[in-house]
Amino acid sequence: MSNNDTVRAAKHARDTAIRADQKPRDAGLANTAADAENAAVEASRKAFNGPDFPKIEKVK
Numbered sequence: 001m002s003n004n005d006t007v008r009a010a011k012h013a014r015d016t017a018i019r020a021d022q023k024p025r026d027a028g029l030a031n032t033a034a035d036a037e038n039a040a041v042e043a044s045r046k047a048f049n050g051p052d053f054p055k056i057e058k059v060k
Contacts, residue, residue, distance in 0.1 A: 009043030027059040034058055 016036035034056040041053055 006043055006047045009039055009046060013039035013043060031058045 013036050016032055016039055019032050038055045044050065045052065
């Protein structure tokens with residue numbers, strides 16, 4: 001995995017967290033926060049060649 005992939009994943013996590021902060025407090029917020037957490041975990045996993053973790057499921 002290249003450094004660029006890690007940077008892109010980290011930027012995605014940051015952008016998703018910003019969107020979560022701007023949404024109303026509802027299922028959309030929970031889902032956006034889950035996306036941010038999943039992106040951060042994936043970036044960390046790729047950066048350090050760690051194990052796969054289950055993704056956080058979205059609220060319906």
